[in-house]
Amino acid sequence: MDFCGKQVKADCEQLLKRFQRTQSVRFEIFARIWREMKFSQIFYGTVNHEKRKFSRLILDVASVFFLPPFSFQIRVGGLYLLYSLYQCQNASPSEQIRLALKDWVDVKTFEKDAIEAQHFDVVYILQQLMFCKAFHFTATPSLLTYNKKRKVERSPMHENFMERVSRPQELVNIELLEEMDNVHQHYENLKASTLSLTSAQQDPSVSLIRKNLVPQLRSTVVDFYNWQKRKDSVDEEEDSSEGPSSQQECSKRAGLLASIKSKAYGQAAEVSKSRRHRQVEVDFTSNEAPTLGRSRITKPSLKARTSENLHISGNLPVTTKNTTFPDLKHFTPVPALCAIPGLVLKKHAETGCI
Amino acid sequence: MAASEQTTDANTNVPEYEYPDVNTKPFHIGSFKKEWLSRLKPSDYSYEEADEDAFHANFAREMGVSAETMAELKAVCSVDSLRCHPEDQQPDTEVVPPDPTLRTLVQRKERQDHRASLKKIKKNRHDLYADELERLTIGRKPETVTDMVPEGEIILTINVYYPAVFDKFNYIRPHMTLLMTGSHSLAELRDAVCCVSDLQVCGEFSNTPDVAPEFISKDHYKSAFFFFEGVFYNDMRFPECQDISSTTIEWAKSHNFPSYSQAKMEDTLLEDLKVKVGFPYLYCHQGDCEHLVIITDVRLAHKNDCLDKNLYPLLTHKHRVLTQKCAVCHVFIGRWYTTNDQFAPSDPCLFCDKCFRMLHYDAQGNKLGEFLAYPYVDRGAFN
Numbered sequence: 001m002d003f004c005g006k007q008v009k010a011d012c013e014q015l016l017k018r019f020q021r022t023q024s025v026r027f028e029i030f031a032r033i034w035r036e037m038k039f040s041q042i043f044y045g046t047v048n049h050e051k052r053k054f055s056r057l058i059l060d061v062a063s064v065f066f067l068p069p070f071s072f073q074i075r076v077g078g079l080y081l082l083y084s085l086y087q088c089q090n091a092s093p094s095e096q097i098r099l100a101l102k103d104w105v106d107v108k109t110f111e112k113d114a115i116e117a118q119h120f121d122v123v124y125i126l127q128q129l130m131f132c133k134a135f136h137f138t139a140t141p142s143l144l145t146y147n148k149k150r151k152v153e154r155s156p157m158h159e160n161f162m163e164r165v166s167r168p169q170e171l172v173n174i175e176l177l178e179e180m181d182n183v184h185q186h187y188e189n190l191k192a193s194t195l196s197l198t199s200a201q202q203d204p205s206v207s208l209i210r211k212n213l214v215p216q217l218r219s220t221v222v223d224f225y226n227w228q229k230r231k232d233s234v235d236e237e238e239d240s241s242e243g244p245s246s247q248q249e250c251s252k253r254a255g256l257l258a259s260i261k262s263k264a265y266g267q268a269a270e271v272s273k274s275r276r277h278r279q280v281e282v283d284f285t286s287n288e289a290p291t292l293g294r295s296r297i298t299k300p301s302l303k304a305r306t307s308e309n310l311h312i313s314g315n316l317p318v319t320t321k322n323t324t325f326p327d328l329k330h331f332t333p334v335p336a337l338c339a340i341p342g343l344v345l346k347k348h349a350e351t352g353c354i
Numbered sequence: 355m356a357a358s359e360q361t362t363d364a365n366t367n368v369p370e371y372e373y374p375d376v377n378t379k380p381f382h383i384g385s386f387k388k389e390w391l392s393r394l395k396p397s398d399y400s401y402e403e404a405d406e407d408a409f410h411a412n413f414a415r416e417m418g419v420s421a422e423t424m425a426e427l428k429a430v431c432s433v434d435s436l437r438c439h440p441e442d443q444q445p446d447t448e449v450v451p452p453d454p455t456l457r458t459l460v461q462r463k464e465r466q467d468h469r470a471s472l473k474k475i476k477k478n479r480h481d482l483y484a485d486e487l488e489r490l491t492i493g494r495k496p497e498t499v500t501d502m503v504p505e506g507e508i509i510l511t512i513n514v515y516y517p518a519v520f521d522k523f524n525y526i527r528p529h530m531t532l533l534m535t536g537s538h539s540l541a542e543l544r545d546a547v548c549c550v551s552d553l554q555v556c557g558e559f560s561n562t563p564d565v566a567p568e569f570i571s572k573d574h575y576k577s578a579f580f581f582f583e584g585v586f587y588n589d590m591r592f593p594e595c596q597d598i599s600s601t602t603i604e605w606a607k608s609h610n611f612p613s614y615s616q617a618k619m620e621d622t623l624l625e626d627l628k629v630k631v632g633f634p635y636l637y638c639h640q641g642d643c644e645h646l647v648i649i650t651d652v653r654l655a656h657k658n659d660c661l662d663k664n665l666y667p668l669l670t671h672k673h674r675v676l677t678q679k680c681a682v683c684h685v686f687i688g689r690w691y692t693t694n695d696q697f698a699p700s701d702p703c704l705f706c707d708k709c710f711r712m713l714h715y716d717a718q719g720n721k722l723g724e725f726l727a728y729p730y731v732d733r734g735a736f737n
Contacts, residue, residue: 007457014457031435037456039436045450045462050486052492087433090447091494093658101368101386104393120417124427130398131409135389137368138653140378144632145513145650146525148376221435 004054008042008061012081015039016065016161019077027121030080040088056097057235058085060142065161067103067141074161075110076122083125093274096136097129104143165228181214369496369631369652377632380583383536384625387508390654399506441615483674483737491533491670496662503661508536510624511651514547514637516673517644528673535655535666536625540587543621544637547714548669548736551643556616560727563690563711564719571640578639580647582629584612587619598641677734680706682713687732695725704730 018033034040046054062085065078082097099107107126108351114122129135187209210216365387368379390399397404416425429435439445448461465530503509515529532546552572559566573723577598580587586599621659629635631652637645655661660668678688681703688704697713705713714722 004458004461007461011458012454027431028435031430034436035438038438038451039456040436041445041454042456042458044445045459046464047448048481049488052488084436088436095657096658098653101390101393103369116418120419120423120427121431123417124431127409127413128431131404131406133398133657134652135398135657137394138651139381139631140371141387142375143511143650144375144377144648146377146632146634148373148649157516165561174613347621 005057005061011039011042012058012062012065015081016074018079019080020073020161023073025073025076025119025122026082027125030077031084034084039084042085043090045087046090051089051091052095054090055085055089059089059095063097063099063141066107070161072110072113076114076119079110079122079126082134083129086129094134097134098138098141099135100138100141113329168221168224173215177218182218183237184209184213252320268282345352360496371634372630376544377630380627380628380630382628383508383510384530386652387506387536387625391506396505398467399654400654401502401505401661415676433542444489446577447468448713467724487670487672491660491665491668493658494660494662494665495570496664501663503535503655503659503663503666503726505655507655508625509653509655509659510534510536510649512543513646513650514649515646515648516549526673528675529671530651530669530673531671533660533666533668533670534624535663536623538624538667540622540624541589541591541620542667543624544578544580544589546669547637547645549639549643550731550733550735551640553735554640555729555731555733559727560714560725561721563715563727566729575640577641578619578637581636581638582627584614586614587617588616589619591620598638672736674737675734677737678730680703680704680709682706682709686725687734688730691728691730693728695727697725 015033015037018037020028022029038319043054059082062081066082067078068075070078075225086094086097111123111126114126133223243318282316366379367381367389369381371377371385372379389443410424410428413419414421417590419427421470445451450459450466454460454463510533512532513529514532515527521614530548532543534543534546552570554571555569556567556571557569576589576592576594577596578589579599581599586603588597588599589595590597597616599614603616606612606614629649631649634646634648637647680686680688681699682705686706686708689707690705690710691702692698692705692710692714693702695714697699698705709717710727714725714727716722
């Protein structure tokens with residue numbers, strides 16, 4: 001059944017994309033899209049033991065969207081998708097949704113978020129799934145057969161489904177800045193007092209730290225946040241629609257502060273590289289340089305390369321050019337001259353005979 | 355996300371990927387079961403059907419919603435709201451609907467149309483076998499409660515691969531899949547693995563064809579071992595069993611490899627193992643018949659599983675191989691392999707038991723002519 005994995009994934013993404021566009025987490029809306037796309041039909045046409053295999057496949061594909069790192073709205077969509085697929089499958093007895101032990105915490109936090117935000121339909125459907133024992137409690141999200149993948153393909157769609165990165169903002173919050181400021185001041189004072197004791201005035205070897213560390217950190221984080229916002233508005237109107245209440249808090253905090261340093265960011269948000277380039281003043285993670293360089297050096301076409309090479313050989317001294325060409329002229333015609341006259345003669349002879 | 359981080363280091367029995375989507379880090383299966391059971395309510399993994407009204411009442415109470423809201427919620431979230439066809443006409447779910455838009459369906463329709471266009475409709479033998487196996491295994495309930503797989507029991511899915519001795523097997527990975535519970539021992543797993551090398555009969559039996567079946571390898575060479583995470587689990591159930599792993603262990607010792615330890619297969623339950631899920635391990639029997647063993651899945655038992663304890667280890671998939679047929683009748687699978695045979699059309703030649711005896715022996719069972727006969731076990735003997 002591996003052969004239709006890609007198509008199934010594309011269909012699920014299509015459904016979730018439409019759901020994302022509605023900026024809603026209501027099941028009603030999801031069900032409307034489901035009906036519009038006639039998604040129940042996805043199970044039609046499978047026979048006998050294929051049914052079970054296909055149910056397994058599609059549930060595995062869909063359960064990815066129910067888990068982080070996707071945004072809250074996509075995860076709700078993923079949950080609805082799982083519920084709908086589970087209820088509509090034609091395998092009997094039904095195939096279960098696999099839930100790995102390590103993901104349990106995420107599901108519980110998700111449920112808590114949904115309860116806090118009073119999304120009753122989300123909670124209801126999750127509990128309904130629990131109630132009808134739709135889950136297999138497993139060790140891993142899918143069956144593992146030591147299938148090493150040559151290359152991991154990442155869907156571009158997935159980036160749109162992800163939440164804006166807020167780790168830097170969470171890490172560098174106001175308490176941390178205050179704390180750092182305090183420590184910094186304390187250190188400065190201590191240094192000043194020791195210096196006054198030894199009476200060595202302003203020795204440059206002692207001032208090893210940045211003076212305005214805290215304001216600098218703060219401004220970079222704010223820069224980062226602003227850049228993120230700009231990027232989002234360019235990227236197309238993105239999520240930030242309905243979410244758990246905690247997310248709004250997050251963005252409030254984010255409004256105050258943010259940071260760039262976190263390496264995780266570099267991997268998670270893959271902006272189109274050209275745009276990243278434009279944002280150099282904000283975006284200066286060290287691992288940026290090689291990717292940037294690679295993307296910019298595109299290999300020229302074969303034609304271009306050939307003409308370039310020719311151009312180089314054209315720079316050779318004129319004398320060699322002149323000598324090679326006559327040589328060639330002399331060489332090539334000779335065999336031709338040998339071959340053709342004989343043929344011509346023969347033809348002549350034939351016609352002569354007749 | 356932050357919450358998942360704090361549990362990982364503290365608890366090594368929560369399976370984590372070693373390589374994403376390839377295999378996990380090693381974890382103890384029994385403790386893994388405890389981890390799940392500690393997180394779940396007994397009702398979550400019980401086989402009983404719970405009362406739906408109670409669920410709704412409970413939900414309303416916990417969320418603090420009124421009866422009207424509850425009714426509305428039920429209506430909105432009902433399965434009916436997902437129906438894609440008019441209520442009064444039931445669609446044919448066996449065929450792909452015309453003009454599909456979903457990409458999966460477009461692809462499936464192409465395949466279906468292609469199949470329909472074929473002149474000869476072939477029913478795939480493998481599909482038939484798979485259908486039959488599914489009928490035999492899915493959702494079987496025991497007759498008595500004592501035979502029931504207990505609630506919260508671990509079910510492991512184990513793939514045992516055939517040794518890669520045929521060229522064909524370099525491109526596909528033929529295997530059998532077994533479902534076992536955590537309370538099974540490794541010896542039970544060994545007995546459930548069917549491999550033709552266990553049935554091999556060594557020797558020439560043209561003079562005494564009737565005694566041949568009594569000499570199968572399984573009864574002669576009983577030693578075997580599993581190798582999981584640096585431990586050799588030897589089969590020591592019978593007095594004639596030898597520790598065939600000792601050679602390897604001593605060799606490893608003399609070559610400065612990390613040391614391996616030994617244990618007994620029959621004393622080790624599957625839930626005592628500490629293994630990686632998805633990682634290839636080894637099963638070796640008959641001296642050099644080596645199978646890869648991969649535990650592909652570990653999970654709690656579910657009410658839709660086969661719950662009859664007696665049916666475990668449960669075979670859920672088996673690769674069928676082509677069988678070599680008798681050179682005379684072309685119907686039955688070859689049982690005898692003859693050489694220097696004056697009656698045979700070729701040398702060597704395969705015969706089924708019936709043809710072999712009709713051709714090579716008279717009515718009294720006396721050998722006719724000169725030939726050498728060896729019992730032959732087809733590699734598809736377990737089909």
